[in-house]
Amino acid sequence: MKLKLKIAAAAFVMSLVACSQPITKDYKDASLSIDERVEALLPKLSLEEKVAQMRIFHANIGVEHDENGNLKLSKKVIEKLKLGIAGIKNPGEHIDAIAAAKLNNELQRYIIENNRWGIPALFVTESYNGVDAAGCTKFGRPIASAASFNPELVQRQWDVVGREARLRGMHMCHSPEADLVRDPRFGRMSEAFGEDTYLTTQMVTNAIKGVQGNYEGLGNGTHIGAVAKHFAGYGQVLGGSNFAAIEISPRTLIDEIYPPFEAAIKEAKTLGIMASHGDINGVASHGNPELLTGVLRDDWGFEGYVVSDSNDIARLFYFMNVAESPEAAAQMGLEAGIDIDLYAEDSYAYLPEMVKKNPELEKLIDRSVRRVLRTKFILGLFDNPYINLDEVKKGVRAVSSLELAKESDLESIILLKNENDVLPLAKNKSIKVALLGPLLKENTQELFKSVTGESIEYLAEKGFQLTDEKVGAPKLLDRDGAALDKLENMAKKADLSILFLGGDEFTSKEAFFNNALGDRATIDPVGAQDELLERIKALGKPVIVVLKHRRTLSINTIADQADAILDTWDLSEFGDQSTARIIFGEVSPSGKLPVTVPRSIGQLPFHYSMKEINYKKGYLFLEDGPIYPFGYGLSYTKFRYSDIKISNTEITPNSELEVSVLVTNEGDIKAKEVVQMYIKDKIGSVTRPDKELKGFKKIELAPGESRTVKFKITHKMLEFTGLKMEKILEPGDYIVKIGTSSQEYLETTFKLKN
CATH class of the missing domain: 2.60.40.10 (Immunoglobulins)
Structure with a gap:
């Protein structure tokens, strides 16, 4: 009896001791709040594991399928994944959706099983024409979407982007752009939503709501997180030149540049923000705590993570020349509020050694890691990290998504001119139409026929290219007189001509480091396009111009000579079919210009909302005003x-x-x-x-x-x-x-x- 009492007493004492000890929370316990799970996991990580959660590398360094369709990782990737990783950019981008989902499931499983705490990775994509990956629905570019002036339509479009990306196994999107684009020399103009603060704000917030599934789609695994970019002022680079300085008044910054970003955070709840390549009035954005912590977090209450643009923390040292060393650049970025280092091997990789000399830096590292882990918990990756492959085929390129791409096109096409009501053309009238010009695609004639049937006879000829189409630094081709003669002779045989003019992905694109060019010093249509139009116009037959482009062009000759102009920017994979439907009157055009169209590059800056005093005087030898104003667009009705x-x-x-x-x-x-x-x-x-x-x-x-x-x-x-x-x-x-x-x-x- 005494022994039993002693045992019972001991058990009672032990129970009291147990009750007095703090209960250790398990980060794998889904019943805990997200903040509780983050705080339960963070202390377990070594310094090196923490820093691994602050880095993203690109899948092109060695993530692929082998010849048998199994995951194949390079030695470099295997080494990087030993400690875990914040994320990987574009895994599976060049394979179809089902293959990509399989690859990303295998990749995620490998990552989880090969770091101590089973921390999943973020797989990151971008979206300029829908998900930037093979086998997804191809929508028009953002500036074309802006021309629709239909935020609800944009939200539906980006809802598809979010769903298709998640089904591929992606989790975050380095899009949309909240920048204003007011300088058509800038090669990235079509990635954003135009020149106006209010229009851009409406488009960006609806794009984010769409891609994130109104935020609810994040945790239930149907959508991905957005990363609004580039904070801040990126589109205002001097001379329209990528990587150039940004000189902008504080008042303009606050009243015009900030609002789309503020709304992205407060209204749309974007999970991420990407910092700008540039500086603002001499202060490099990647090393600007007033911007990335003061404005973003203290003023606006942003709780997500901030990611660097490509290699830009390291560039504080070797390009911006505002840091004394690579380590100093890493510290500047960390102190400013950059949570994730994109791609660089010479920046946050130094943090573990830097902490040995300056232990206080670990507090800032913890701050960033909390934000990254929080994002992964929000996305439900600890509890449901894999994609159901059976759902992929049903959800990617669904019929409804393809129809939405067509709907978006139809609402984005802008009728700039319609002399003598030459449009719409009658489908039931037997005529011969010449489809001509350097922006003609191989399947344009086929897409036009899908609209008109056999009643219209077509002649189709591209004639010439604008450039040699080299990816890095394309060069303009010489005038091809024989090609112009051929196009003119084809136009002679037709009752009217539709000319496909403007620019393409080689005449307007992102300018990278390593001498990859994309910005332009002029904004006139390049090559012999104006000459082609003048020669066809001289035949005395109607000429319709379909304007395709990724930057605003000073289309003086086109505006003067063409009988009708349809501005299509850069539409979806069905763009030419949608254009044909407009031309032949199935739908009346309803797009409006999201930019001002200047007569000359010499008028820049030239957006409609400039200060009133800017309009006091014009220029010698140039007609006042734009060719076409912001918000302009005609209809087939009045x-x-x-x-x-x-x-x-x-x-x-x-x-x-x-x-x-x-x-x-x-x-x-x-x-x-x-x-x-x-x-x-x-x-x-x-x-x-x-x-x-x-x-x-x-x-x-x-x-x-x-x-x-x-x-x-x-x-x-x-x-x-x-x-x-x-x-x-x-x-x-x-x-x-x-x-x-x-x-x-x-x-x-x-x-x-x-």
Whole structure:
């Protein structure tokens, strides 16, 4: 009995001891909060394992399938994965979706099984025409999407991007771009959503909501996380030259450049931000704590991770010349708030040795690793790291996704000119049409026939290329007189010609290091394109131009000579079919310009929302104004604007106004119209924009139908950065303009009172 009592007493004491000990939380316990799981895992990691969670390498260093379809890793990759890794860029990008999903499952399994704590990796892609990988739905580029002026359509498009990427086994996307693009010399212009702050904000937030599945799609494994880029001011590089300096006023930075990024964080909940290649007024963005910590985190409350652009932390030393050594560059990036080093072997790789000399750096390393681990938990990778291969075939390139690509095209095509209503053409009229020019594709004639059937006879000939199409630094080809003669003779045999002109992926592209060029010193159409148009026009037959391009072009000759112009930017894989449907009247064009089209490169900078004083004088020997203004785009019908009304002539910081306009379709076909609202501050304590887009709605009207379109005006629309560099509401008079473009509108006035 005494022995039993002693045993019982001992057990009781042990239970008291056990209760007094802290309960160790297991990071694998899915019932814990994400923050609890992060804090349970972080202390377990060695310093070297922590730093591994701050690095991404590219799959092209040795991640592939062997001849039997099994995972094959290079010795370099195997060595990198011993400690785990933050992520890998583009694994499986050149193989179809099912093969990529299989590869990425095998790769993820290898990573989990070969680091001590089973930490999964982030697989990262990009999206400029849909998922940048083989076998996915190819959509139009972002600037083409912007031309739709349809944020809901953009969200649906990026929802497909998010789903298709996740089914390939991807988890993050270094897209979309929240940059403003106002300099068409810049080769990356088509990657962003245009020149306007409000339009870009609407497009970026909806793209992020789409790709992330309204955030809910992250943890349930259906979507991927977005990384909005490039923070901040990247599109404003001097001379339109990639990697050049950025000189931008603090007021413009705050009022025009920041808002799309702020909305990406606060409204769309982007998981990531990528820092900008450049500097801002001399302060390199990758070493700027005021920008990456002060603005992003302290002011806006961003909780995700910040990733460097390619090798850019190391470039603080060997390119930007703002760090004394590679180690100093690594410390600058770390202190500024860069959490993940993209690609570099000469930057964060030095951190373990640096901590030995400066142990305080480990606190900053822990800060970054928390953000990376948090992202992996949000995406559910610890609990469900693999893709169900049975779902891939059903979900990638689904019929609904392909139809969405076509729908997006149709809403993005812009009718710039339609002299004597030459368009639309009749499908049932027996005519011969010449499809000519350097932007003609091999399947263009086939796609046109899919729309018109056999009633239209086609002649098709590309004629000549614009460049030698070398990837790094393409060169313009010499004028080919024989090719021009051939195209002219073909046009003589036709009743009308459709010329495919503009530019392509070789005349506008990203400029990399190692002398890979992509920016241009002129913005005129290159080669003999204008000559081709003039020769065909001289035949006295109708000439329709299909303008394809990735940067704004000063299309003076095209605007003057063509009978009709369809601006298509860079559309989906079905782009030529969609163009044919517009040309032959199945759908009325409804796209609007997301940029201003200048007459000359000498007018730059030249966006519609410049300060009013910029418009005081023009230039000698040049017609004033743009060729086509921001927001411009014609239709096959005529929309009449009338009866503009405002609910009150005064607004206060605690009230709102409603402004409305009556829009009537006076034609005989159903069509869509983008109704645009601009606001102008008549007098400001600082010089103010000439006007600013503050709202738009895309509506569809039947023939003869009228609709009252309403907009709210809030005090937030009227805020700007005042004399003391603080956001203010300044009492005074405002003009609200509602119309079909930034230059054609009705207007009324109101007053802001305190």
